[in-house]
Amino acid sequence: MKFLIEGEEEIGSPNLGKFCEDHKEMLKADIILVSDTSMIARDIPSITTGLRGLAYWEVAVTGPDRDLHSGLYGGAVANPLNELCKLIARMTDDHNRITIPGFYDDVAEVSDTERIQLAENPFDEVKYKEAIQVVQLQGEEGYSTNERTGIRPTFDVCGLWGGYTGSGSKTILPSRAYAKISCRLVPNQNHEKISLLFKNYFESIAPKSVSVAVTVHHGGQGYLFPIDHPAYLAAEKAYLKVFGKIPVPVRSGGSIPIIATFEKVLGIKTILMGFGLSSDAIHSPNENFYLENFFNGIKSVIQFYHYYSQEA
Amino acid sequence: MKFLIEGEEEIGSPNLGKFCEDHKEMLKADIILVSDTSMIARDIPSITTGLRGLAYWEVAVTGPDRDLHSGLYGGAVANPLNELCKLIARMTDDHNRITIPGFYDDVAEVSDTERIQLAENPFDEVKYKEAIQVVQLQGEEGYSTNERTGIRPTFDVCGLWGGYTGSGSKTILPSRAYAKISCRLVPNQNHEKISLLFKNYFESIAPKSVSVAVTVHHGGQGYLFPIDHPAYLAAEKAYLKVFGKIPVPVRSGGSIPIIATFEKVLGIKTILMGFGLSSDAIHSPNENFYLENFFNGIKSVIQFYHYYSQEA
Numbered sequence: 001m002k003f004l005i006e007g008e009e010e011i012g013s014p015n016l017g018k019f020c021e022d023h024k025e026m027l028k029a030d031i032i033l034v035s036d037t038s039m040i041a042r043d044i045p046s047i048t049t050g051l052r053g054l055a056y057w058e059v060a061v062t063g064p065d066r067d068l069h070s071g072l073y074g075g076a077v078a079n080p081l082n083e084l085c086k087l088i089a090r091m092t093d094d095h096n097r098i099t100i101p102g103f104y105d106d107v108a109e110v111s112d113t114e115r116i117q118l119a120e121n122p123f124d125e126v127k128y129k130e131a132i133q134v135v136q137l138q139g140e141e142g143y144s145t146n147e148r149t150g151i152r153p154t155f156d157v158c159g160l161w162g163g164y165t166g167s168g169s170k171t172i173l174p175s176r177a178y179a180k181i182s183c184r185l186v187p188n189q190n191h192e193k194i195s196l197l198f199k200n201y202f203e204s205i206a207p208k209s210v211s212v213a214v215t216v217h218h219g220g221q222g223y224l225f226p227i228d229h230p231a232y233l234a235a236e237k238a239y240l241k242v243f244g245k246i247p248v249p250v251r252s253g254g255s256i257p258i259i260a261t262f263e264k265v266l267g268i269k270t271i272l273m274g275f276g277l278s279s280d281a282i283h284s285p286n287e288n289f290y291l292e293n294f295f296n297g298i299k300s301v302i303q304f305y306h307y308y309s310q311e312a
Numbered sequence: 313m314k315f316l317i318e319g320e321e322e323i324g325s326p327n328l329g330k331f332c333e334d335h336k337e338m339l340k341a342d343i344i345l346v347s348d349t350s351m352i353a354r355d356i357p358s359i360t361t362g363l364r365g366l367a368y369w370e371v372a373v374t375g376p377d378r379d380l381h382s383g384l385y386g387g388a389v390a391n392p393l394n395e396l397c398k399l400i401a402r403m404t405d406d407h408n409r410i411t412i413p414g415f416y417d418d419v420a421e422v423s424d425t426e427r428i429q430l431a432e433n434p435f436d437e438v439k440y441k442e443a444i445q446v447v448q449l450q451g452e453e454g455y456s457t458n459e460r461t462g463i464r465p466t467f468d469v470c471g472l473w474g475g476y477t478g479s480g481s482k483t484i485l486p487s488r489a490y491a492k493i494s495c496r497l498v499p500n501q502n503h504e505k506i507s508l509l510f511k512n513y514f515e516s517i518a519p520k521s522v523s524v525a526v527t528v529h530h531g532g533q534g535y536l537f538p539i540d541h542p543a544y545l546a547a548e549k550a551y552l553k554v555f556g557k558i559p560v561p562v563r564s565g566g567s568i569p570i571i572a573t574f575e576k577v578l579g580i581k582t583i584l585m586g587f588g589l590s591s592d593a594i595h596s597p598n599e600n601f602y603l604e605n606f607f608n609g610i611k612s613v614i615q616f617y618h619y620y621s622q623e624a
Contacts, residue, residue, distance in 0.1 A: 064446055067596055069594050070496065071496055071567050072590070075496065077444065081472050088393075088401075089398040132389065138389065154386040154387035156391050158486065171366065171595070180481060209447075209449065255483075283482075
């Protein structure tokens with residue numbers, strides 16, 4: 001039994017990949033177990049069989065060399081904030097599809113059979129909307145909410161800033177505008193290729209009146225775990241023993257880039273046995289973890305080791 | 313001779329209008345002189361005969377009630393920053409015209425004769441671009457740079473913020489996005505009407521997946537000063553005496569909302585004798601004022617009082 005603990009997952013695990021490269025022998029194993037995923041609900045155990053990949057960029061749009069008086073120059077000099085908004089708006093269309101040329105080329109389309117299975121997972125739209133206080137959901141046309149977060153890529157502005165942001169008003173035409181942008185990717189999409197496609201497209205459609213720079217922050221590949229793998233079967237038995245129910249296989253919208261690295265560098269699959277709930281408010285204020293799941297999680301992992309040693 | 317000094321011009325003079333209403337008798341005068349404008353160049357004196365009006369708004373776009381994990385929710389929940397960018401992008405078209413319905417209805421079109429006069433003002437595009445370090449100018453199709461800043465309205469984002477704006481990356485779908493937006497208006501456009509048109513349009517095209525709120529900050533009307541007015545003729549003589557040249561009448565892109573208020577409330581015209589230069593970098597770092605113009609300005613104003621007392 002080997003334990004591997006790192007604290008850089010949220011910034012893309014910049015050092016763990018090299019650590020794996022450097023210690024392949026020490027890290028040899030039959031299977032890796034990671035607890036960083038969620039269950040569908042308190043009474044519905046589930047095993048995450050797919051993770052999305054990620055590409056994260058920062059863009060800078062520069063106009064004049066200083067903030068200008070918006071009266072004296074406004075209308076004659078391109079405004080970097082206006083232009084950044086226009087560029088971002090052009091990255092998606094009216095059907096909420098991403099317009100970067102080639103973006104969907106490598107997306108592994110999910111079979112109708114699997115889409116039917118996914119549709120069987122319980123989903124309460126009213127509760128889902130209530131939990132985050134929105135009146136209407138929005139996403140790519142032709143896909144359900146679970147499909148939009150599970151099997152489809154995304155384009156999200158994570159942060160944007162520029163110009164005067166204090167209280168009251170200041171009539172300036174700003175010199176610079178910035179945005180942090182990330183795309184969740186699906187299995188078979190290569191984050192380095194996607195970053196290149198984005199950078200080329202973003203820079204090519206920018207007007208000459210401003211200069212545009214795209215910096216790639218970090219990225220990670222998506223991941224798939226087959227449900228006929230011995231580790232999956234062992235995990236299934238473990239959940240059944242502790243929760244009294246056969247777990248449901250689900251695709252998660254999140255990314256754990258190191259999982260794909262483990263497979264690529266060490267050649268080892270990772271079984272994802274996580275015990276979070278959607279009410280945990282992860283990455284949000286009042287993040288929490290339900291104690292019952294904490295203890296049932298410990299029990300399930302113990303059972304997994306037991307059954308996996310029999311399967312393997 | 314009466315002196316009126318206020319320190320709130322940059323935030324829209326919120327109290328001076330009421331002060332005028334309350335002290336009409338005390339403020340009675342034949343003419344008002346304000347020094348808050350520029351000259352074309354050190355050796356080309358000019359008198360500003362037109363000012364643009366202004367409307368200034370703050371918009372807030374709200375999605376979920378907290379920042380969400382962009383992996384778990386991304387693709388299924390509308391992102392307020394994406395939506396704000398799309399809304400702002402829709403406010404102007406590919407010809408850099410403003411798309412708010414009715415926006416141009418009251419714009420006083422300038423006669424071909426006056427456009428020809430305006431075109432005679434010296435303008436060096438290379439120097440203009442060099443001074444602010446941009447490689448290409450951009451503005452409404454069919455108008456020159458001086459027309460774009462002098463006789464045409466604008467739509468500028470003065471500030472925008474939302475989501476994660478620190479260093480590095482954070483993969484969130486933000487809860488809220490904000491922007492400060494201002495339009496420079498031209499004579500005959502009413503800033504209150506324009507604010508209503510903007511608010512209605514902005515709110516009407518927002519998707520139901522987010523909520524949108526528009527707050528009106530402040531505004532001001534545009535202004536026109538006739539070049540055959542006795543005060544204009546007196547100012548012309550004053551500049552000729554001090555600078556040795558007849559001043560050129562120009563339209564300024566800036567706004568001095570109180571000038572329109574003086575006319576409306578007190579019934580007094582304002583002659584704009586300003587001595588700034590475009591190299592003063594006003595509203596920017598290293599703002600400065602050329603000493604020669606400071607002293608020539610004092611002399612010109614003294615001459616103005618002399619000639620105006622003869623004209624009037």
